[in-house]
Amino acid sequence: MMIGAITNKSRWWDLPSILILLVILTIAFSRLVATRWAENLDVTRHIAYIGLVAGLALGYSRFTSRQALFYGMAYGVFFITGD
16 A cells, blocks of 8 residues: 555535636636637636536546646647637
8 A cells, every 4th residue: 555545535625715716717807808808708718517427527537647638638628619
């Protein structure tokens, strides 16, 4: 048995960290949209929230690091080019 290895199969959420990440992403895309630098910058809101949900789902999943990286890249390319 490795020292510090998690033997419990359950996963846990760090709710304060998730909320802080949500607030940080919201502030970032809100400030970007407020600049009115280009048209349709409000789409960053959708991309940020989809990325947050996908990242949380991949982090909670039982995928290996390599599988999570592959799925994250595939979904990222799909949503960024599809929006």
